[in-house]
Amino acid sequence: MDERIRVVIAKPGLDGHDRGAKIVARALRDAGMEVVYTGLHQTPEQIVETVIQEDADAVGLSVLSGAHMTLFARLRELMDERGIDDVVVFGGGIIPDEDIPELERLGIGHIFTPGATTTEIVDWVQQNVGAPA
16 A cells, blocks of 8 residues: 655646746655646646545645735635645745735645745655644
């Protein structure tokens, strides 16, 4: 039986820069997790479907476009509608510090801003998957 953590890494919206997402995906994979990278220009609906199809334990969004409030809120709304309450949501990108408390209130587990190390991200996912929401 495969006990590895399963993580979906997604690039929602029109943002075309995915180097950071690929680096995080590789770091998670190198730490022994199973990682599915969705590719660019995903809608929140597509991301939630991938989370369901892949039976993910966590989903991470990389947002550099400035649409983080809308994209994270829509993802959380769709997950709530589908009864997905056991999947940890985290994200990163260019997200102002003043927006982070509202994202956390929406149920986003953690936001990694520029300067976060891959070790921090890996450690956070390992510590938070399976933790009570």
